[in-house]
Amino acid sequence: DKLKTMTNEIISFLKGNNKIITDKINFEIKKASKNLNFERALELKNMLTDIEITLTKQKVALNRQINYDIFGYYATLNYLSITVFNIREGLLFGSYNYNINTLDIVEDLLQFIIHYYENNHILPKEIILNDILDNNLLSEYLKIKVSTPKRGIVKQLLNMANENAEIAFQNKEAQLNKSIKEKEKALQELKELLKVDKVSRIEAFDNSHLFGTFYVAGMVVFDQFEPLKKEYRKYKLDMSIKDDLSAMKEVVYRRYYRALLEGFERPDIIIVDGGTLQVKAAKEILDSLNLDIKIIGLKKNQKHHTNTIINDNLEEIKLNNHSHLFLMLSKIQEEVHEYTINYHRHIKRKGSLASLIDLVPGIGPKKRQLLLKKFGSLKQMQEASLKELEAVIDKKTANNLFVYLRNL
Template sequence: MADPSTYRPATGTIPESPGVYRFRDPSGRVIYVGKAKSLRQRLNSYFADLWSLHPRTQQMVTTASSVDWVTVGTEVEALQLEYAWIKEFDPRFNVKYRDDKSYPFLAVTLDEEYPRLQVMRGAKRKGVRYFGPYSHAWAIRETLDLLLRVFPARTCSAGVFKRANQIDRPCLLGYIGKCSAPCVGRVSAAEHRAIVDEFCDFMAGGTDKLLKRLEREMFGASSEMDYERAARLRDDLSAARKALEKQAVVLGDGTDADVVAFAEDQLEAAVQVFHVRGGRVRGQRGWVVEKTEQLTTGDLVHHFCSQIYGDTAEGADVPREVLVPELPADADALEAWLADRRGSRVSLRVPQRGDKKTLMETVARNAAEALTRHKLRRATDLTARSAALEEIAEALALPTAPLRVECFDISQIQGTDVVASMVVFEDGLARKSEYRRFIIKGATDDVSAISEVIRRRFAAYLAERDAEPSLEDDGRAKKFAYPPQLVVVDGGQPQVNAAASVLAELGVVDVAVCGLAKRLEEVWLPDDDLPVILSRSSEGLYLLQRVRDEAHRFAITFHRQRRSKRMTTSALDEVPGLGEVRRKALLRHFGSVKKLGAASLAEIAAVPGMGPRTAAAVLAALHGEAKADSDPKGTDQTPEPPR
């Protein structure tokens, strides 16, 4: 592991101007490319205290052996150079947008003499016009089958086309009217291209013009008593309308936009984009990316725009608007760069209200579901789970893989309503029937609370282990009968040492302890001054994170339940004569205890079932006043007894 201080540039040698920098490994390969508005400020951040850096950034700066940079005049130039270098060097530590699956497009090969309509995957190429992407290839074929009635363009391969031309006989589509059969000369190359151009206009959003023309021709044929042609036009019109119904109208103003949303955790982010053209969702696409450093949502937007719209082949796909959840720091430069690629103005903005904001929320839900599916695929993969347990055993020097892992987390607010959770994972999967919740009394900080919950859990285990019989009446094991091979606590060195001390005090020597610190995802072991750093791509780290996050969710849910119950009932429980029915009536009427406390005596007394005396008692309980100080009629004039 290299020491970044050995190649840190001398103080004052890094310029403050905009530029692009490259980190290189000992063999000279570029492993990271970045841009900055101020090179000095950005590069100095990489040479801060090593343990304050993001784990992936730590790995990058300790893998590198040198850094160089190039200054430019503006942020737009920096953006262009950064994109060019990332494409040229393919650095291993840069964010890379990879599809979570291969998306099919409806492609039109305009570079051929007789353009072909087909399903196409993979990299885009010049001379081909793309529509989509679609979720499934069958969706393209279904749409195409409907539209071939209206636009009978060629869909066959080059071999089939050549064979039909040689034998002077069209294929089946030519016989049933779903191909104009240019292979046998029924239409010329110019006439066939005109059909294809009309198809492209229709797919690009020019639908009204076509529908009106078909309707006009249909009525014209009917008035001329050419009923056969009118019926054919009627069917064409119906097919075109049916194809349009499959493309949902989401915006009524003919918006040309890409709507981008993210769902993320500490290590990964799921990205979803809806392509809206002519107010309709023409395609949807998704990626799952690995975070390579501490990235904000704005940073993810920057990387998305620079990579997805950067390819020359995709430059024509840059829309008029890019709707994002958060603007990056270089939003103005990014807009200028996108406008240069599009050839006209591009707006990069965050929708605040209306249909666009609603659509953004829909895309965000899709991103969250995509991230969940991605995690579930890893969680349910037996090979990945086995690899995760083996990695944890190796990293923590355990004799065997920890088949049962218990994780503890504390939830509190300034020492009030302190609770703890215990979640159990067996063979890498959550076993929710074994989850436990603890109410902590006598502890006001996380360290003392961890000590208490570990003592209670393992004291119960020892008591149940030594008791006879070991099974409950129905044959099930008792609550704490099974010991874990590994205890994980949410926290760093103090929490780990506290848990280890309790286990040593109880004489439990066959249970390992570690902690997962949330800020940098470090794994801490008892009495170690330095944490264990697991690779960001490690299945073991992913499993530990899932266990920790599940414990946190379980703890905070319990804490919220207790806090809510205390806030809504504790003050009113002390009011004499106020039963559960009237308590609920008060809270239903005023909405909360806070609003009830701000109400006047008359307003409370006006609630059905309440009277002046009970209303005064409620106010006294909420405000901590003596009941006599709130006499509703002001008639309590009993003189003070002599002293």
């Protein structure tokens, strides 16, 4: 009976009826998810996708004998899940899932697609997208056709990519929910390590520079080891800043001087990237503001791996790299680092005049518009004298811009 049933299922599948097999796989996906076996659930989902595309690829090959990539997505408030199908000569060449945190779905999806091809992925003849983006703008940038199908086989594949992205998100979300207990353990470890009664809100800082100067800094906020992305902040630092310690002092001062003025919530712990010198620099600023906030530094070893906490008494505390605390602190460290350097990456990727001069302290939308109206191009702005710049904007900002342009 089992052999006969199996034979009938295979014959049914070869005739294009995949319902019996896909129902079984869907049942196993639900079973795996219920048992918290998320890797197995995702493996089964990928199998399901392969089956569905196998049954449609002959139609695709007949109707569209070209190479194209399909970008499906699923988004929530702070999270973007993306599925990419690579179709080559009408056949599925590859299927991939990507998960990123997001503050702006449209902007982040656009940047993802651009970055996808900048990372040595071969451009296809055509890109298939949902209608959330400006297809003409993306087409002009990548120099290929970008379209959004309304019906037919390719529309079915786009829908399938969207569904895969949603399932990948659900699996990721389930894994995150599973990690709640791990976060609770990490918080307890941190409280015991620092001998404090309460740890909830954490603010972490990092800085980066362009062309060896022109420092920017980033701050990320976590509560119970969960990122609060709406509270992330970027800082353009003074043009006089030439080293990491000075950058650290300025951003810590600006953040917590404003906290005093505006009365917004202060963290239980501040994290800086570095060792004794960085902790001392941050503590010096907090002391000058009469603020009592715990500070720790995350110090790296000779192999550039974080392995030690420096507390505000400048004591070294070794981290167990298998502990829950180590994993959570590493996540924060990576997050603030990526958030900060992405400021520069974004500017380099856009390559626009507006983005480049946005780095200069003192230049906002109004001054940028005045400069663009007067000079029109980066080249003409670079050729302008300091007096010509001062005729458009104030002297201090003009001097900052003059120095900046000479270093581009």
